[in-house]
Every structure is written in structure tokens, then in C-alpha cells.
Amino acid sequence: MTTKTGNGGWGPRVRGTGLAAVRGLALALVTLPGAVLGFTLSLVSVALVPIGIGVLTTPWVLTGVRAYADWRRVLAAEWCGVRIPSTYRPTPKGARSWARTWAMLRDPAVRRDLRWLLVDMTAGFTTALLAAVLVLYPLEGLAVAAWLWRPLSELGGGYWYGFVHVTDQSSALLAGALGIALLALAPLAPRVLTAHFRLTRAVLGAGQGELAERVRVLTETRRDAVDTSAAELRRIERDLHDGAQARLVAMGMDLGTIEALLDKDPARAKLLLAQARQSSVDALAELRDLVHGIHPPVLAERGLGDAVRALALRLPVPTEVAVDLGGRADAPVESAAYFAVSEVLTNAVKHSGADRIWIDLHHTDGMLRIGVTDNGRGGAVITAGSGLAGVERRLGTFDGVLAVSSPAGGPTMVTMEIPCALS
Template sequence: MRQWVASVAVGFVRACVVMVVSMLIPAVWAGAVALWIWWWGGNPWSGIAPFLWACIGTFALSRPVCRMIRSLVAKWMGTVIPAVYRQPGPVTQMSTGYWWNGYSYERTSRDARLDQQWRTRWRDPALWRDLRFTAIAPVTAGVIAAVPPAGAAAAVFGLFQSSPTIFVAGAVVAVASAPYAWRAVEPVAVRFLRPSTGMNAMTLADRVDELTAQRADTTIAQAAEIRRIERDLHDGAQARLVALGLSLATAEKLMETDPDQAKALMREARAGATTSLTELRELVKGINPPVLTERGLVDAVRALALDSPLETAVSTDVQLRLDPPIESALYFGVAELLTNAVKHAHATRARISIARDDTGVVVEVEDNGRGGADVLPGGGLAGLHHRLAVFDGALEVTSPEGGPTRARMVVPCASL
């Protein structure tokens, strides 16, 4: 008996919730009609505003209503209905200074993101799926869920009107339908909110857009890296090698007339050659550290920790040899995070952990700095995010004000 009473009470509450959520958009249109009747003054244009606001309200509420329905179905029945909404892709600044959002070039990042959000929303097939559901749900699940509240209202009406027949009939309808009326929302939601074949195509299209943006990022990064290498060679090793050649030419002329001066020039040339060799090694190390190539990611990170001004501890229980591009991305990711900890967070200690799980390689970097780190467009963390995204990786940064900052890099990899 107690269980039956509980099922009636719970079912009645759930039926009321389903009815209210399903009838939100019809209520907006009912309000528009009432406003139109009240506002009508003989001018046909005076009736446009209420229906315009009703259309705006429908578009604004369609997605929240569908999300609430999915949440209720998952919570009450355990049926998960994927949303599959199209997500805006990254916005990239090109070498021309314009911003590419996947659809058009804009002068500022704000304009590019605003244009991208509107285009993504309007071109998302899920928008029309949600609108279709908000039109169907009120006349299916909404009407059925309204039976218990309607019965209860009839019972109250009969009680106040001293009509036993209406009271009994309303109470019977409310009690008998309460445990079942709310369940109609599940088949309706599954039928009209589940992703269709078009949604799978949309997912593939989003992936193509994402790869296009990543290609643009990679092109820009490669161009910047080439310019950096050219600048380092021109300003460093090339200048020293030119000076070395002049010193050797002068020493050759002075060899017979002034041997002591020639020997001094040759000593300077030897010192210049040593310095040039050191600069070239540092340049090569910045492109691809030899320890990373020879000994792998773990030992390379340990060497990086030894060179860091922070008190850095490296912990790992695995020995990994990954594909060289993945090792390079993770290595330079750790280097970027340690640099940020020193330069921006003013940290004194850091902890690096390297592990693997069912998804792939997981590298965590934590420091005791002041926190407040955020992934900003054009920043170092955004560049690291794009570097990992090339391998379907992800970057998660948790950095509350006051610290600590914890960054987690995850890269799926089958070569473990």
C-alpha cells in the first residue's frame, strides 16, 4: 500500500513537471495571442510585434526545453539520448592579420566568433530537430502528462461545487493515471530527439572543419618556426662564421709577416668556431632535443626538469616510446608549462607525472604558483591546445586564483 501511494505521489509530480516543460513554448504563443488581442487597434502592423517576440522566444527556448527533457528521461528512466549539437570550431588569426572562423575572414576575433556562432547555430540540423520536437511534444507527451493534473483540478472543482460525482471522477482519473502518464515522454523523446543519419554527417563535417582550422594553425606555426630558425641562424651562427672566415683570411696574409698576430687571430677563430658550434647545437636542441630522440619522452622530461629553475619532481611507473611527433608535442608541452610556472605564476616547485590509461598517454604538470592561468586566444596554452589537437589530444587546465595550477595533457595512442 505504501509503495503504491508513493508511486502515485511521485508519478503525479513527474507528470506535472513533464506537462510544464512541454507546454513552455505553447505558453509563449498563448501569451502572444493574448497580447495581440489586447494590443489590436485596427492597424495590421500592431499585430506583428507579439508574434515576432513569440518566434524569438521559440528559438531561444527550443534548445533548453530539449535539454531538460533529455535530462529528465536520463534521470527517471536511465535512457541517455545524445544531444549532438554542432560546436563552434577554433578561430585562427592568419598571417594577413584577419581571423578565420571556418566560414569567413573577419577583422577582429570578436567579429569572427560572433559570425561563427550565428552560422553554426543556423546551419545545425539539431536546431530544426529541436523545433520539431517542441511542436510535437505538447500534443503527445504534454497532453498525456496533463491528465493527472487535470483530474486533480476536476476533483478540487467538484469539492468546491459540492458535486460528489465530479469529485470522485476527477480523483479516480488523477490517482489511476499518475503512475503512468509521465512515462509517455520517453518514447516521444527517443523517437524525435535521437541523432539521425544527418547528425552523423554533421559530426563528420565538424571534424573536417576542425582539421581545416588545425591545418591553418599548423601552417602559421610552421611559418613562424621557419622565421625563428632563419633569424637565429642569421644573427648568430651565420654572423660568427662570416667573422671566422675573415679572421682566417687575415691570418693567412699575416702568416709570413707577423706570425704572432696570425696565431692570435687563429685562436680567436677557434674560439668563434666553438661558440658557433654551441649555438648550432642549441638551435638543433630547440627543434628536436637529442635526448628525446635517443632516450625517449621520460628521460627527456627528466633532463628538462634538471635544467629547470624550479624544484621539479618527475614521477612515472612506465617506460614509453611513442611516435616521434607525439613525444615532441608532449615534451614541448611540458616545457611550455614549466616556463609559464616560472614566468607568470612565480612558482618555486613543480611536479610532473607521466602515466598511461585506457585512453592513451596522460602527462600532468602541477606547480605551487599563484594560479589564474587561462587558455586565451593567441596565448601559449592555446598554442599547446592546438598542438595536441592534431593528435586528437586534449589539454585540461585547472588554475584557481591563489593556485595551485594543474595542467593535464591527454593524447590517445595505440603504440603503447
């Protein structure tokens, strides 16, 4: 943008400067009304939350503010190469309005959006307009010197261009000279526009404190994952020792006894042989159950959708499953999602008193979303040591979230979201 052309001109710079001026003017025309409208609606909607109206309007208003901020992120990247990451927390889909409102208000990225609107209507508007003024104002001086001085001089009191009072042709030429001098500042327009977007990034981007908190949360979830894995290994070892291993040892002893009794007491040997055969069947069943608890074969072979369908078929409560997945997630994500659904279903069967359960699995916007709804008595909460707390820890390992809506009297809706891509 700043290199000379082959003929010694400054064509690329002029075009880049002019484009920055046009973009700055367009931004200025959008920034002030957009920021004022977004901030005012957000402020009024949040203020109306205590009386209930804001509970219905706030999610819609904040979603609009988010879309406006994301649009500015796109402009920053396309116009000036300024990358502003979007770090919003997933909003629970299908949850009640108060749950969505509370989740959005707790999101640090949403609070940054509101602070950014204040900055955008002041410093943001000023920097965007300045990018246009650096180019358009010098051109105005040249236009005044060329032909505008006649109609302008006829105005009562004349016309001021900067510090030049335009009243006749000589003063118009002085205004033109000032315009030429100011034109030397025009190449700064692209830099000013870039500064505008860098200001946007400084406000919309995650701060060091939030990043530190994010690292702390991820550290805790990883520690929980390690602890869970260690506990799972101990459970597998215990189940093998007390179950299949004990049966295999007993079967070996029975076979030794059978070998000794084969000639002396064939009838007794035949009875022990039947017991050994039954022990082998029981040991095989226990091994299959153990393997199923580690990683269900249907999950590995046919994917999450069919594995959840198979899980639903074994429930004592009629369960409907809707699946809309265009591919398969990574194996660890599928495993985490499967066992999370399994735990939620177990809780529903044991504690909700429901006579019907609905499961919905779909993937949109890079997010695996799972909803489990039952028509039971409600009252489910995430408490320390509960099954839902374990599900939350399991999902947290993959940056996932868990939301529970369970008013007294039901229904209970559990929403799980895991960021992932499908193959």
C-alpha cells in the same frame, strides 16, 4: 540464420529466433528501469549544480550513464553486428569537480546519451519487448490449447488470448490455431532486435552537424599546424643567418687575415687564431642549441619520459617527475608532447611564482595523459596569443585536449591528453 539445414528443417532459424526472443526479453527487463534511473539521476544531479551539490555528483552520474551506454554498444556489436562508435571527449583527470562537470556537460556525446535514455525507455523498450513477444506470445497460444485452458477457463470471466475468449476446449483449440498463425511472425524477432540496436545507433551516433563541426575544428588545427611549421622554419633560417652562419663567415675572414699575417706579424696571427677557435666553439654551441630546439637528441634516443626528466633538471625550480609509460609513442606525438610540456613549464617558471612543480606522465585507455602542477599564485587562463593557447593548438593537431584549473591563489593544474598507442 535463415538457411535450411541439411535435413530440410529450420534448426538454425529456430535457434536464432529463440535466442533473439530471450535477448529481447532480457533487454526489456533492463532497459526500462535502467533508462529511467539513469535519466532521473542525471536530471536531478544537473539541477543541483547551481547550489554546489551537483558539481560533486554530476561527474559520477554521467560516468555511470556513459558506462551503461558503452555496455549497450558492446551488446549491439556482439548480438547484431551493429557498430556504434564511442566519441566521448577525454575528461580531464585530476581536475577539480567543477572543471570535470563543465567539460562533461559540454560534450555532445554526453548530451546524446541523455536523449538516448528518453528514447530507450520508450521506443527502445517497445522494440526490445516486441522481439520477445513475437516468439513467446504464439507459444502461449499453443500452451493454452494444450493444457492451460482448463485452469484459465475456471477464472472468473474466462481468459482472452488475442480476440479469442477461452472458456472451454473448443475455444482453447481456436486460441491454439491463432497461436500457430502468429508463429509465422516469429522469424521477424532477430530483425526487430537489430532494429532496436539501429535505433540506438541513430540516437547515440554522431550527427552530420557534429561531424561537420569536427571537420571544421580539424581543418583549423591543421591550418594552425602548417602556420606554426612555417613560422618555425623562418625562425630556424633567422637563427642560422644571424648566429652560426655569421660566426662562420667571421671565422673565415679571420683565417684569411691570419694567413696574411703569419709571416709578418706572428703575434697578431696567434691572437686572431685564438679568436677563430673561440668563434668555432660558439658556432658549434649555437648549432647544438638550434638542433635541441628542433628535436632534442635525448627525445629521439631515450623517449619522452627521459626527455622531460632532462627538461626538469634544467629548471630553476625544484621539479618532481613521475613517468609510467609502457612504450613509446610515434615521434610526432612525442615531439608535440615534449614542447607542450616545455611551454607549460616555461609559463610556470616565469609567471606563477611557484617554488615546486610536479609532472606526471602516464598512458591509459589509449590516451597519453600529462599533468603539470605548481604551487604558485594561480590565475592562469587560456587567452589568444598566450603560451597556453599555443599549447592547445599544438595538441589539437593530434586530436588532443588541454584543460587548465588555476584558481586565484593556486595551485595551477594543467592537464594534457593525446590519443595515441605506444609501441
